[in-house]
Amino acid sequence: MTSKNPLIEGEITTMKTFQDYNSQAAACITKVKRTFFVTFALMFLTLSVMYGSTERFSNNFQVFRNVTTFRYNASRVLENSIILHKMLIEKETNTSIPINQNVNTQFQNKYKNISSKTIIKPIKNSKYSSNVANVKSQGVAKVKTQGVANVNSKSIANVNSESVTKEITTSVAKKGPLEGSPGTGSKEFPGMPDPCAKPRRNTGVEDILCMKRPELLPEYKNPCWMEGGVFRCLPYFHLIGICKSGTSDFFKRLLLHPDIIPNKGIFGKEIWYWSWNRFAIKDRGGRFKMGMTLKEFTLKFDTTSIRNGVDSQGHHNKVTGHGDPMDIWDRFREEATPQNTPGAEELLWTTPFAVRHINPNVKLLLMLRDPIDRLYSHYFHSGMGTSARSFHDHVVQSIGLWNTCLKQHSIRHCIYSPSMKKSLRAPIYTSFYIVHLKEWLKAFPREQLFIFRNEDYSVDIKGTMRQILHFLDVPIPSEAILDKMKSLPHFYETKKKKQAGPMMAATKTLLIDLYRPYTEELASFLKDDRFSFKDRSFAR
Incomplete structure (x- = not known):
């Protein structure tokens, strides 16, 4: 008949207790993390709603102003990516698809008799080149604004819009204004985009x-x-x-x-x-x-x-x-x-x-x-x-x-x-x-x-x-x-x-x-x- 060793049994009991303690601690930490993230999400949503409804700003809301500006620029980039896609289809199918010119270029044409020393310098139209030939559908499209002519449209037909936005939002903002939606124009000011096309920024300045x-x-x-x-x-x-x-x-x-x-x-x-x-x-x-x-x-x-x-x-x-x-x-x-x-x-x-x-x-x-x-x-x-x-x-x-x-x-x-x-x-x-x-x-x-x-x-x-x-x-x-x-x-x-x-x-x-x-x-x-x-x- 085998006798039990009380020392071994005590060690086993202690190890089980320690393991139970670790499991409970891990579960507790997980619950705390979940509670924190849910609470933060609710606070963020509440402050976002408050920010959208107020007209007078305070320093506490400055971070949300920056988020609004980013969303505004990102949506404009998406609109311009639509123009890019249309042009590629036009090149592949040899069909004509009406596309708005760059706003500045339209404006130049209207005032082309004015000396180039004083008017807006037109932003060069993008020509699609082999720089974007190998973009995959889930990759990041590094769209360049100079020299883009001989593109294989099949290689970029399925460009993921979200990845494009993340890569080029910053550079587009530096290149020139993107106001107005593609295909829209101002009836009041011919050659200009529709100033009331959404989205518009909330800057504290009356629209x-x-x-x-x-x-x-x-x-x-x-x-x-x-x-x-x-x-x-x-x-x-x-x-x-x-x-x-x-x-x-x-x-x-x-x-x-x-x-x-x-x-x-x-x-x-x-x-x-x-x-x-x-x-x-x-x-x-x-x-x-x-x-x-x-x-x-x-x-x-x-x-x-x-x-x-x-x-x-x-x-x-x-x-x-x-x-x-x-x-x-x-x-x-x-x-x-x-x-x-x-x-x-x-x-x-x-x-x-x-x-x-x-x-x-x-x-x-x-x-x-x-x-x-x-x-x-x-x-x-x-x-x-x-x-x-x-x-x-x-x-x-x-x-x-x-x-x-x-x-x-x-x-x-x-x-x-x-x-x-x-x-x-x-x-x-x-x-x-x-x-x-x-x-x-x-x-x-x-x-x-x-x-x-x-x-x-x-x-x-x-x-x-x-x-x-x-x-x-x-x-x-x-x-x-x-x-x-x-x-x-x-x-x-x-x-x-x-x-x-x-x-x-x-x-x-x-x-x-x-x-x-x-x-x-x-x-x-x-x-x-x-x-x-x-x-x-x-x-x-």
């Missing part, structure tokens, strides 16, 4: 391009309407620039007309809505908030005076306007427009399109001045320096960076790049008038814009005011009022510029070489040699 235009009251000369019992108005005219050309002096005199009502902004003139305040989606603490809305913009106009200004026949002929002199050139915040692609080579949708959509008949005014003299005033007015020497040094630095940028990018990229603006010590980008002008003429017809020079206005105030009032379709006032307009003292002078003294001759020479091709193009484009400014800095 004006997709707003329903208000139904205006026909008895009012100024664009006004009733909305929920509130009488609202937009400006009848808009002075779009340019700063340091005498816009405040001009506006002050214009407001002496009995039918022109000042707004509630600075000097009865400036509201800073289109280029600045509607993009003000961060406060000083870095927290996100909604920028100024269109409704808030309408509150800046004296609607009571417009409504009460009625003649004996019941017509309301009073009008109002505003003048924000940066509107002609400042595009630095406009990547936040819901329709624009973050990180794109160039902006596609700019402020002029939004202005035209919501206020299509607004009358535009543009006051220009010798680009070099104006730049000198702008430099000191903005507090960028204190002397002619500092201006010279900063111009040298800025021209160097500018020329480097132009070797790698289009002028539109360089002129509207926020990083370039921060790098340049002198605001040379503001005086390329022809570039900024054509940006507005993409959205507005030429006859809707009155352009005049400070140099002509200064020597003939009454004559210039008559021309502008005729353009505005506002009655010419009495000679007494015109004389009062003329006799007003000069409104403002940049004291810092006066203290700095005249510009250095070497600086002026550099700026003449920089701007001359653009002033000559401006004069040719407007068919008016005065805008070459040969009577000022560019005299030969």
Whole structure:
């Protein structure tokens, strides 16, 4: 009869107990992991829903904003992969399948008569080559944008869209804008994509391009309407620039007309809505908030005076306007427009399109001045320096960076790049008038814009005011009022510029070489040699 060894039995019992303990611990850890992941998923879903429904942002939601941006770009890449697939089928079957051109290319064709120095550089059409010949259905498609012609369509017919998205989302965002869906186009702006095609980003900037235009009251000369019992108005005219050309002096005199009502902004003139305040989606603490809305913009106009200004026949002929002199050139915040692609080579949708959509008949005014003299005033007015020497040094630095940028990018990229603006010590980008002008003429017809020079206005105030009032379709006032307009003292002078003294001759020479091709193009484009400014800095 075999006796049991109590030591062995004890060891066996201890081992079983230890194994049971390990099994229970593993099961417990598994349960904790599952609970953690389920809880995290529920929290993520809840915060995502909250983020989608709110209009005012906080730093806590910044991560979800990034996710939204990625989803937006990824969907655009998928749409463009559809175009790629269509082209491959067309090549294999020798059939014609209608495919939208690259948006920028369509735009070039429309404005092909404009000098290549100032318009968008067209992004080259992709030609499919053997670089993508061996892509398998479950592999990653490394699609290149240059040279893609002789593709075996069978080898990439079954490309997995998700793998394509992961590989090329980043590079596509750098190459150019992808806004709009394939096969769709804007009826309002021919040659542009549909700005309201989904998806659109939620950036905190109001989506004006997709707003329903208000139904205006026909008895009012100024664009006004009733909305929920509130009488609202937009400006009848808009002075779009340019700063340091005498816009405040001009506006002050214009407001002496009995039918022109000042707004509630600075000097009865400036509201800073289109280029600045509607993009003000961060406060000083870095927290996100909604920028100024269109409704808030309408509150800046004296609607009571417009409504009460009625003649004996019941017509309301009073009008109002505003003048924000940066509107002609400042595009630095406009990547936040819901329709624009973050990180794109160039902006596609700019402020002029939004202005035209919501206020299509607004009358535009543009006051220009010798680009070099104006730049000198702008430099000191903005507090960028204190002397002619500092201006010279900063111009040298800025021209160097500018020329480097132009070797790698289009002028539109360089002129509207926020990083370039921060790098340049002198605001040379503001005086390329022809570039900024054509940006507005993409959205507005030429006859809707009155352009005049400070140099002509200064020597003939009454004559210039008559021309502008005729353009505005506002009655010419009495000679007494015109004389009062003329006799007003000069409104403002940049004291810092006066203290700095005249510009250095070497600086002026550099700026003449920089701007001359653009002033000559401006004069040719407007068919008016005065805008070459040969009577000022560019005299030969």
